[in-house]
Amino acid sequence: MKKISLGTLLFITIGFFLIALYALIIQVFGIQSEDKATIISGVLSMVGGALGAFGAYKVAVLQTTKAIEHDREIRIREKKVEKLEELKTAFVSCHLTLEGVYKKVYKQNNMIRELIEKCYKKGYAVFYKENFITPDIENEFIKGVMQLQSFKMIVMNNKEYLPVRMDSLEVLSATQRMINVLDDLINMHKPMIGDNAMKMDEFKYYWTAVTLDFQKTKEAIQKYISDPKKYIDIEIQENL
Structure with missing residues (x-):
């Protein structure tokens, strides 16, 4: 009717x-x-x-x-710009933090490579945490994990404001993967201590796998965290 x-x-x-x-x-x-x-x-x-x-x-x-x-349209656009600015800040902060983390990863890898060489030459049977990770490296990794957790939360809470060119699920997946890798790097020494310590060949295989995983994860997260900032800037300009 x-x-x-x-x-x-x-x-x-x-x-x-x-x-x-x-x-x-x-x-x-x-x-x-x-x-x-x-x-x-x-x-x-x-x-x-x-x-x-x-x-x-x-x-x-x-x-x-x-x-x-x-x-109402103005308020919606203002809110979108505000959320995009928040996302941009999160992306930039996460990117800068990870740059510092990467430097520490390479330093840790050099430490482990030297340890493996010494073990093969001198037959070390006792290993200490400091052989794998120093306090400054550990702190950097922990800071990286905390930054990534915070970044994940911001993306999850504002994923509807992400530019259409960015897949929030892929961003979150790459972020979680890097968190897992950093956890492995923090705990790298654990398989080498205690009654069931790995043999050096086993550890070398384990270390190589983690290192490879780190490199792949780094490439993935750089793709989703470094490059997309320009898309956020475009979205901001379109809503001003």
Whole structure:
């Protein structure tokens, strides 16, 4: 069933009113009455004024509606820009933190390579945590994990604002993968201590696998964290 607009309903009502009024005037004053034209003219003027007022009301309502919609669009764009700026800051911070982490990874790898060489030459049987990770390296890795966890949370909370060129699931997957790799690097020494310590050949195989995983993970996360900042900048400019 179609809805009748307020304007249509008003015109129908006025039409019936005029017909009823005209019939009443004829009945009261007679069809030849001299006052009939004056009365009808006054009534029509009144109706015209009412219609004019109604038209002005409709225009005012339309203008108000457009103003509200315009303000709403501005607020939506402002919020999107705010969220994009937040995402951009998160991407930049995460990228800078990981650059520091990468340097420590290479330093740790050099330490482990030297340890393996010494073990083969001198037959070391006892290994210490410091052979695998120094406090400054460990702190850098822990800072990296915390930064990545924070980055993940920001992306998850604002993924609907990510540019269409960026897949949030791939970004989050690469981030979690790097977190896992850093955890492995922090705990690199554990397989080499205790009663069930690995043999050197076993450890070398384990270390090589983790190193390879790190390199692949680094390439993936650089793709999703370093390059896409330009897409966020484009989105920001389009919404200003």
